[in-house]
Amino acid sequence: MNHAQLTALGRALRLLGEHGDALTSTTPDAKLHEVKADLRRALDLLDETVTTAAPTTRCAEHPNGPVDEDAPDRCLLCETRRRAARRAQLNGAYGPPRPTDPGSSRYGIRGDRPQPQQRWLPEAWNGQAWQLCGTPRRDRREAELYLAAERRGPRPATAYRLVHEFTDYEVLRVWGEPVRVDIEPMGNL
Numbered sequence: 001m002n003h004a005q006l007t008a009l010g011r012a013l014r015l016l017g018e019h020g021d022a023l024t025s026t027t028p029d030a031k032l033h034e035v036k037a038d039l040r041r042a043l044d045l046l047d048e049t050v051t052t053a054a055p056t057t058r059c060a061e062h063p064n065g066p067v068d069e070d071a072p073d074r075c076l077l078c079e080t081r082r083r084a085a086r087r088a089q090l091n092g093a094y095g096p097p098r099p100t101d102p103g104s105s106r107y108g109i110r111g112d113r114p115q116p117q118q119r120w121l122p123e124a125w126n127g128q129a130w131q132l133c134g135t136p137r138r139d140r141r142e143a144e145l146y147l148a149a150e151r152r153g154p155r156p157a158t159a160y161r162l163v164h165e166f167t168d169y170e171v172l173r174v175w176g177e178p179v180r181v182d183i184e185p186m187g188n189l
Contacts, residue, residue: 001049009049012042119165122147124157133157136165 001009019035055063059075071079120143124133133150137143140162147160 005045005049009042009045012038012045016042117167119167121163121165122150123161123163124150125159125161126157130161133160140164 015038016035019031019038022031023035053064056067057063057065057074059065059073059078062075062077066076067074068076068079071082073079119136119138120140121132121136122134122143123130134143134146137146143162147162150156150160
């Protein structure tokens with residue numbers, strides 16, 4: 001809105017305020033028609049100055065964002081963020097509490113370690129060696145579909161292969177003998 005529009009709109013609204021103060025039950029129809037014309041003039045000025053769409057939400061950050069009728073500010077984006085924060089609090093997403101057991105390690109125990117993993121690696125022959133040509137997949141069918149799409153692509157390699165990678169935790173060597181030791185002196189008597 002430029003200065004001239006701002007001045008004209010302010011003048012029209014002040015005039016409407018004066019009309020409102022002067023209204024009584026005995027106001028003649030001619031005066032009401034004058035008020036109606038001044039109202040139309042103010043609305044026309046508003047139409048000229050407003051250039052953006054009316055906000056769909058009451059959110060200052062996303063005024064024209066998607067609408068969620070259940071949200072207090074009708075903003076789906078902000079409500080999604082609030083729901084995620086509430087869910088994180090309920091699910092304890094900040095990680096497990098620090099162990100109070102003095103025998104625990106900051107690196108965890110065997111039960112805390114990840115499970116064995118299997119992955120499917122799509123590889124392409126570059127003329128000299130096999131090289132990874134896509135993201136390793138957890139699903140064999142998805143990896144095969146990816147390679148089929150690569151073969152149909154604009155610049156296919158001369159050969160492709162799918163490598164199955166299976167990882168597990170395996171103890172390779174143990175130094176010394178693990179003996180359970182009570183950390184309290186005198187056997188915690």
